[in-house]
Amino acid sequence: MPDSLAPGAIEPLLPGRFGRPYRYAEEAETTQALVGPDDPEGAVAVVDHQTAGRGRLGRRWTAPPGTGIQVSVLLRPPAGAPIQQLSLVAGLAVRGGGRGGPCSSRPRSNGRTT
Numbered sequence: 355m356p357d358s359l360a361p362g363a364i365e366p367l368l369p370g371r372f373g374r375p376y377r378y379a380e381e382a383e384t385t386q387a388l389v390g391p392d393d394p395e396g397a398v399a400v401v402d403h404q405t406a407g408r409g410r411l412g413r414r415w416t417a418p419p420g421t422g423i424q425v426s427v428l429l430r431p432p433a434g435a436p437i438q439q440l441s442l443v444a445g446l447a448v449r450g451g452g453r454g455g456p457c458s459s460r461p462r463s464n465g466r467t468t
């Protein structure tokens with residue numbers, strides 16, 4: 355795993371269309387401001403700290419510096435797509451991407467995984 359979120363460290367790890375373009379800043383008001391309307395689906399913006407982040411329904415999204423990674427991914431679902439399930443699917447994808455890393459499943463003493 356790279357120690358940096360800079361494009362030079364991350365872009366080689368991104369196969370396919372997601373993460374193209376990949377934008378990184380140590381700090382920004384919000385990751386959503388780093389992704390523009392003319393960007394293609396799959397554009398990604400990442401910051402270590404956002405000062406005025408917002409989540410679903412305009413809710414404020416905060417995390418102290420150094421405690422998380424804030425990310426926006428531009429998606430353009432087709433009309434009529436079941437977007438209500440998007441948060442669940444995205445969460446499962448992030449967890450699946452962590453396999454072998456700090457977010458991976460680890461066996462418990464009873465043999466089950468977390």
